[in-house]
Amino acid sequence: MRNYFIVIILLCLVKSGLTYGQDINIKIGFRDSIKSEILHESRKILIHLPNDYNNSNKSYPVIYRLDGDTDLMLETVSIINRLTYFEEIVPEMIVVFIENTDRARDMLPVKTNFYSGNPGAKEFLNFIGNELIPYIEKNYKTTNNRILCGKSLSGLFTIYAFLTKPKSFNSYIACSVGFPDCEYDFKELSQKAFETDQYNGQKIFITNGLKDPIDPDGKLHQQIADFSDFVKVKLGNKVTYCYLTYENAGHVPFPSFYDGLKYVFDTNVKK
Amino acid sequence: MPPMIIVGIVSTDREKDYLPSPSKECPTGGGADKFLNFIGSELVTYIDSTYQASSERCIIGHSAGGLFAIYALVNQPGLFDSYICIDPSLWYEDQSYVKKIPDFFNSHKDIKKKLFLSLSNEKGMGIFPFIDLLDKSAPVGLNWDYIHYKNETHNSLGFKSICAGFEMIYKDWKPLENSNEK
Numbered sequence: 001m002r003n004y005f006i007v008i009i010l011l012c013l014v015k016s017g018l019t020y021g022q023d024i025n026i027k028i029g030f031r032d033s034i035k036s037e038i039l040h041e042s043r044k045i046l047i048h049l050p051n052d053y054n055n056s057n058k059s060y061p062v063i064y065r066l067d068g069d070t071d072l073m074l075e076t077v078s079i080i081n082r083l084t085y086f087e088e089i090v091p092e093m094i095v096v097f098i099e100n101t102d103r104a105r106d107m108l109p110v111k112t113n114f115y116s117g118n119p120g121a122k123e124f125l126n127f128i129g130n131e132l133i134p135y136i137e138k139n140y141k142t143t144n145n146r147i148l149c150g151k152s153l154s155g156l157f158t159i160y161a162f163l164t165k166p167k168s169f170n171s172y173i174a175c176s177v178g179f180p181d182c183e184y185d186f187k188e189l190s191q192k193a194f195e196t197d198q199y200n201g202q203k204i205f206i207t208n209g210l211k212d213p214i215d216p217d218g219k220l221h222q223q224i225a226d227f228s229d230f231v232k233v234k235l236g237n238k239v240t241y242c243y244l245t246y247e248n249a250g251h252v253p254f255p256s257f258y259d260g261l262k263y264v265f266d267t268n269v270k271k
Numbered sequence: 272m273p274p275m276i277i278v279g280i281v282s283t284d285r286e287k288d289y290l291p292s293p294s295k296e297c298p299t300g301g302g303a304d305k306f307l308n309f310i311g312s313e314l315v316t317y318i319d320s321t322y323q324a325s326s327e328r329c330i331i332g333h334s335a336g337g338l339f340a341i342y343a344l345v346n347q348p349g350l351f352d353s354y355i356c357i358d359p360s361l362w363y364e365d366q367s368y369v370k371k372i373p374d375f376f377n378s379h380k381d382i383k384k385k386l387f388l389s390l391s392n393e394k395g396m397g398i399f400p401f402i403d404l405l406d407k408s409a410p411v412g413l414n415w416d417y418i419h420y421k422n423e424t425h426n427s428l429g430f431k432s433i434c435a436g437f438e439m440i441y442k443d444w445k446p447l448e449n450s451n452e453k
Contacts, residue, residue, distance in 0.1 A: 079430065086426045089424070089427055248438075255430075255431055255434060
């Protein structure tokens with residue numbers, strides 16, 4: 001199902017007139033797609049494999065990033081390269097980026113006043129759990145360490161996945177989240193979820209920027225602060241939980257993913 | 272921040288190019304003056320005449336490269352407008368390049384520059400005496416900031432430093448309306 005390579009042309013570095021304008025081609029991954037029976041559509045994915053993937057016998061953790069596109073891919077791969085360089089603050093990993101078709105439909109689990117269609121997060125999560133993950137794990141050298149990462153609306157979906165499919169991933173990273181027009185629904189979901197015995201060792205990392213233009217009165221931040229308290233009361237040491245805010249940052253603080261990876265792979269960090 | 276052109280200078284011998292003088296640990300050091308002249312007289316000229324570059328220039332250096340950025344400020348202050356120094360090796364040669372700073376400040380009271388410094392979990396890198404000097408005697412037009420990243424290492428802190436450095440440098444930047452027509 002591999003279609004074609006994604007090549008990012010970075011910039012032209014020149015040493016002398018002779019090599020003027022010589023393009024730099026760095027392969028950061030390739031495109032693939034899955035015909036989903038659950039969603040009744042074909043879903044495009046972008047895959048990044050570690051640099052030494054083909055020459056190693058190693059298996060790798062897989063991080064699933066929502067809202068996938070080539071910009072997010074370039075940013076993600078740069079961050080992972082930085083964190084794996086020299087000290088291995090995080091291990092080399094496979095990254096699967098899921099492109100959107102109908103973002104609001106896929107990310108929202110309940111009816112809200114800002115999306116008039118039928119919410120489809122349940123089906124989208126089923127697609128990820130029953131079609132995408134098995135496909136990736138069948139075709140690539142993976143460990144069973146899976147991480148889900150979303151931002152903004154897909155961060156909401158990430159929390160939804162943590163509440164309804166806590167066994168699907170080992171770690172959840174959600175950047176710039178709140179429960180807009182669905183706080184009560186998530187309260188109910190959390191109450192139900194935390195009564196189950198499915199929580200055992202998961203890691204959750206949530207961020208918000210405190211100067212987020214879409215959250216001028218701090219309402220979304222307060223919702224996550226309340227959610228964090230609830231997680232701590234109900235789950236305690238069963239999960240490793242962090243809610244980090246960036247005082248001067250706006251929507252989706254740039255270091256969120258970097259800090260999230262470091263948190264998730266805390267054991268790699270030399271103390 | 273504005274879109275920008277990035278020129279990555281590939282290293283042949285970092286110590287030779289970045290260090291202003293040789294030392295016991297770095298015997299090939301001492302080529303910083305030549306390297307700075309190359310950048311000022313050849314590279315910048317070449318880039319400016321080949322690409323649609325504005326006159327605004329920033330230099331980013333890590334470790335010995337950070338020391339070199341400070342060396343560039345002191346020795347060719349007209350070359351760059353802003354400086355991002357990541358864990359700069361200011362300890363080099365018993366701080367001898369920090370010791371040149373007070374004279375520089377005295378003779379360049381009217382400079383307009385932006386300077387961002389970062390420090391990892393290393394033990395100071397010789398940054399603190401420099402911060403002290405900035406605090407006490409930096410010219411008014413030298414807009415500077417410093418962040419100590421206690422949870423980042425000498426190799427990891429580049430990511431956050433560059434991000435925070437640009438945030439500081441372009442804090443008051445606003446996109447021009449109709450920027451294509453300027």
